[in-house]
Structures are given as structure tokens and as C-alpha cells.
Amino acid sequence: MLVSSYRVTRFAFQNFWRNFWLSVITISMLVLTLMTVNILLLLSAVTQQAIGLVEDRIEVSVYFHDSVEQETVDGAVAYLRSLSQVRDVETISAQEAYDQFVARHEGDEQIMASLVELGENPFGPTLVVKAEQAEDFAIILDALENPQFRDAIRDKDFSDYEQIVERIRSTTDRIRAFGIALSAIFLLIAILIVFNTVRMGIFIHREEIGIMRLVGASNGFIKAPFYLEMVLMSLIALSVTLIVLFPILSMLEPQFRVYFATESAGLLAFFTRNGFLIFGLEFLGLVLVCLFSTTLAMRKFLKV
Amino acid sequence: MIRFKHVSKIYPPNVVGVEGVSLHIRPGEFVSIVGKSGTGKSTLAKLLFAEERPTRGTIEIGGWDITNIHDRDIPLLRRQIGVVFQDFKLLPMKTVYENVAFALQVAGERPKRIREVVPAVLKIVNLEPMTDRYPRQLSGGEAQRVAIGRALVHSPKVLVADEPTGNLDTINTREIVDLLKKINEFGTTVALVTHDREVVNALKKRVITLEDGKITSDVEEGRYKL
Numbered sequence: 390m391l392v393s394s395y396r397v398t399r400f401a402f403q404n405f406w407r408n409f410w411l412s413v414i415t416i417s418m419l420v421l422t423l424m425t426v427n428i429l430l431l432l433s434a435v436t437q438q439a440i441g442l443v444e445d446r447i448e449v450s451v452y453f454h455d456s457v458e459q460e461t462v463d464g465a466v467a468y469l470r471s472l473s474q475v476r477d478v479e480t481i482s483a484q485e486a487y488d489q490f491v492a493r494h495e496g497d498e499q500i501m502a503s504l505v506e507l508g509e510n511p512f513g514p515t516l517v518v519k520a521e522q523a524e525d526f527a528i529i530l531d532a533l534e535n536p537q538f539r540d541a542i543r544d545k546d547f548s549d550y551e552q553i554v555e556r557i558r559s560t561t562d563r564i565r566a567f568g569i570a571l572s573a574i575f576l577l578i579a580i581l582i583v584f585n586t587v588r589m590g591i592f593i594h595r596e597e598i599g600i601m602r603l604v605g606a607s608n609g610f611i612k613a614p615f616y617l618e619m620v621l622m623s624l625i626a627l628s629v630t631l632i633v634l635f636p637i638l639s640m641l642e643p644q645f646r647v648y649f650a651t652e653s654a655g656l657l658a659f660f661t662r663n664g665f666l667i668f669g670l671e672f673l674g675l676v677l678v679c680l681f682s683t684t685l686a687m688r689k690f691l692k693v
Numbered sequence: 694m695i696r697f698k699h700v701s702k703i704y705p706p707n708v709v710g711v712e713g714v715s716l717h718i719r720p721g722e723f724v725s726i727v728g729k730s731g732t733g734k735s736t737l738a739k740l741l742f743a744e745e746r747p748t749r750g751t752i753e754i755g756g757w758d759i760t761n762i763h764d765r766d767i768p769l770l771r772r773q774i775g776v777v778f779q780d781f782k783l784l785p786m787k788t789v790y791e792n793v794a795f796a797l798q799v800a801g802e803r804p805k806r807i808r809e810v811v812p813a814v815l816k817i818v819n820l821e822p823m824t825d826r827y828p829r830q831l832s833g834g835e836a837q838r839v840a841i842g843r844a845l846v847h848s849p850k851v852l853v854a855d856e857p858t859g860n861l862d863t864i865n866t867r868e869i870v871d872l873l874k875k876i877n878e879f880g881t882t883v884a885l886v887t888h889d890r891e892v893v894n895a896l897k898k899r900v901i902t903l904e905d906g907k908i909t910s911d912v913e914e915g916r917y918k919l
Contacts, residue, residue, distance in 0.1 A: 390801075392801060392802075392803055392804065393801040396798055396799070396801075596782075596784065597784060599782065600782055600783075600784060600795070601799045602767075602768075602771070603742075603771065603776055603782065604771065604772075604795070604796035604799060604800070604843065604844075604846075604847075605768045605769070605770075605771035605772035605796070605799070605800050605847065606768060606799035606800060607765075607768045607800075607801075608764060608765060608768070610799055610801070611799075
């Protein structure tokens, strides 16, 4: 068994070297396919990061009438905090709201004059509500229609971030769909190229294969080098992809860091953290595709 | 040893390879199968090592019915039947030693056994001094001896030689025929497919004659009659 494995491996390497340029073309196509898949993953990571950042910044401001009882405000806070869609509720008292307004409009004499003319604090307490996700705001706004404190609310200020998030999502979804289509095309080409590589391999080794059959080599022994060669090519393709991908990620990371104004864009971290899973699955997928294609080619061209 | 019962091989659409062939070759026999080109000699040989399947009839080798042999069993059969062709079928990039060893390597034999068997076989075929030569450095007779050596490494019960002297001059032909006789004397059944009148007449062994895919004569110590 060990001896046969060694010989099969040797034949596989011979196949590889004898069709060197064909092997290079096959590997290039496999690399292109893997790169497209990884760009899709990268896009997904960037999208998540962008959406996360936008979601982190969105909030609903709930303004109460200045005459509202503190008890009603506390009730609203408790109710909102009990909702699973609510991430945080910040309470701003009437005085804090007044101070913030003054601080914000310090230089605007007209506004400050109007405020003095009113003679009293026109602001009521304010709640700043943060949601878990952008789509949760619809539920939170509905919840604020609760009759217990609906009438105590003067106004609700909700910037339509959901639209922004939706726009990010729809754009990336379109790019992703294009990427998936591109991956599918590359995959199909890769299958055809692998098919052709195996066909050429069979053609080049037809004499040797014929003699193997003649002298009693088992079917498995004849076929195994072709399968092994494809596994070897998949391994090389994955290695090349890693060698190309990580420098690209390292280059992109600072650009995205600036764009997102964060300490880390998380791209490298994403690929490092999930590396074994991502590249393991990619390798497995690639091997399965290659084996499938090899089987097709051998069924058609290799008579054993 | 080898038994054909009413064996026919029809190639699509309707080309007759052999038709209604029945024969029995006993263990250790040396049989010449003769006939003009296209009379089914090679088809008969291919049926022997399961390169072709019969359309009708049954084939048994050593009690093993190979009529509908399963693909996975063909390698086992071929390790029991050595085959030699007119065009030698040697690997040009391998030396004499490597060509002979190749048959054992692909059958999964251990290196130690290969190191024992190959020199012994090369001694039988008288190629000991040429182990490192490549096929292009050999004469036709020497190349055919390598092919015979390769066919012998599994110690087959049957050796099928399909026109082994077709590409050889008289001297080399005689050498190859002598070698086949020697192998036969060791107990291996030899089926020699040939249309070489002189070879058949010199052998003075059993001769089966084919015409239009049918056996027209089967004579012990026969002669080439066509």
C-alpha cells in the first residue's frame, strides 16, 4: 500500500512536470476562481463593517413636553429598555437639554435672544434611543405610540438611516451578485480547463497507460495519479492565492481604516480569525470541483 | 487450460472477428495460431487477455470463466497472462531494467522482490549486459526480448505472443522463437499468433488455422498450409 502510494505520487508529479505549461494555465484559472471568491468574502466583511458603523451612529431622539411628569419619562425608559431591539436609552433632563441647546447655539444671537424672551426653559426631557439594527427603528417608533406616554411625547426625531443602510446593502448585494456570477463563470472555465488538462495528460501518457493495463495495473493505480495531480494543483492554487491575497489585504487595510475612521478596518483580522475555515473550505471545494472534472474526463477518454 | 466454446466476436455494425470458435489448449502446450491478415488471429488473442469480450460463447482460462469478466478483475487476469506484441510496446524513456520492472511496480510489488525478479528474468531473456540501455539503443530482437521479459515477470501461466517476429529479420526471428520454446519448456503455455510460414514449420508444434474468423484446421505437429 505504502509502496503503491509512493509510486502513484511519483507518477502524479511526473504528469505535472511533463505538462508544465498546461499545469500553469490550470493553476492560474484555479487561482482566479479562488481570488474572486475571496474578493466576495472581502466585500462581505467591508459591508458588514460599514453597516455596523452606520448602525452604531443612528438613534431616535424622543422629546417630551416640558410639563411631563418624571414618572412618565421613567416609565418610557423602563419600557424601551425592556425591548430586545433597543441597545441603549440615554436620558437627558430638561435642564441638560437647555444647556446643550445653549452650548450649540452660543454664537447665534437671534436664537439666544428668543430664548431669553421666552423667560423659561422651553425644553422637556429627551430620550436618545439606540437600536440594535437599523430595521429595528420601525418597531421602536411603533412602541413609542404606546397610549401610556404617547400624549407626553412632543416630537420624535429619526434620521432615516435605514435608507442609508438599505442603500449600502443594495449596492453590495448588486456587487455580490456580479461577483457570484463571475465566480460561476470562472468555476465553469476552471472545470473545462481541468477537464482538458486531464485529457491532455491521458493523451500524453496513452502509451504508458496502455502498457500499465497490459501488464495488470489496477484501474485505481492508473487513475490515482490524475486525481492526485489535481489535488496537488489545488494545493498550489490555494498557496498562490494566499501569497497574493494577504499583501493586498495589508495594502487595503489602512485605506479602509481611514475611510471608516476606526482603529482597524478588520479585514486582515477577518481573514486571520477565520483563515482555517475559509481556506480549508475553499481547498475542499476546489478539490471536489477538480475531482469531479477529472472523473468526467477519465470517463470519456481513459479506457481501463 | 484455455477453453473456447462456440465463441464469436462481431464488431458493429456487422463485421465478423471470429465466429463459432471452439478450442481447447492444454497446460504447457505450444500452439501456433495462423492465418492470413484479417482472419481473426489477433481478435482471438485479444479475447484471451480480455482486451475484447465475446459477442457469443464462453471463454475459460485455468477454470476461470472470463466471458463476462468484471473490469476490476481484468488486472488479475493480465498478471496471469503475459502478452507480447509485434511493436514491442516498450517505454522509450525507461531503460531495459526499468521497462521490465515497470510491470511489477504498477502491480504494487515491493522493491525487494523487484530487485530479485528483474535480474532473473533478464537472465532468462539473455539481456543481462544491456540493463541500462534504452529501447532506441536496442535491435528489434533485443527489444522483443525485453517485451518478453516484461511479460514473464509475473510468472504467467500463459504467454500470448501476437506476431512477435513480424518486425524482425531471420536471425532475430529464430532467437525469439527459441526463447519462446525455452519459456514453454519451463511449463508456460504459449499461444503464438503468426503468419510466418517458416516459423510455424520449424516449430513442429500444434497449429490452429483460421480463415474468415473460423477454425479450418487444428493439427498436432502441424504445418503452415495456407
